[in-house]
Amino acid sequence: MAAEGLGSIFSTGSLVGQLAFLLLVIGILSTHYKRARAFVAVAALIGLCHALFWTGSIVTAFWWGLLMIAALLVLGRRLVESAKTRFTAEEEPMLAGLLSALPRSRARHLLDQGFWLSGREGDVLTREEETVTHLFYLAGGEARVMSHDKQVGLCRAGDLIGELTVMSGDRASATVVLNGPARFWCAPATVLRPYLAAHDDVRHALEQGFTASLKAKLRASNERIAEASGAAA
Known part of the structure; x- marks a missing residue:
């Protein structure tokens, strides 16, 4: 009996059904919007095929099909919005x-806050x-x-300034002064904080950008320290 149970779990039909749920979970966990919707759509397609060709359940096929259509509609709407965004x-x-x-479209909305x-x-x-x-920026x-x-660092094009403290309201750990003519985007903290509190997807994406910016600054700082040590030697 146990062998038969294991055989049914690892049968082709069972594995196809499990794959659909696995992709659905991956889609839900994905932080990238388009990738998440694509995973859900593919999961729904596989689930639909499983229901039609293996289980023969019309009801299950209906719900998988409805999920696939919903995911494709949302993904398509976002793609259209993105294509129109300048x-x-x-x-x-x-x-x-x-x-x-x-x-x-979401990036445009964020940029319009500054x-x-x-x-x-x-x-x-x-x-x-x-x-x-x-x-x-x-x-x-x-x-x-x-x-x-004393000068302890240098910000160049592509760097963020104030990302470590703007959200917390803490005081700046350093003074940042322009060396010459510059062009920058800026967003007031009084606008940015409530905006990000209301838009979790944008906040999460921006936090990823903050982390990447911090890593780049640390890497550049380490390189400058290494160069200074080499020159001193």
């Missing part, structure tokens, strides 16, 4: 990097021991990072 040349790098986990500014040499973006009031130009009147 970005400027300076926003495209943000879309490819910081906001790569978001659908284009605004673009041009900066001049000497403009201060954050000040040490003061509350960070904006999140900055440096699209062009450079900024020096100062702590206790």
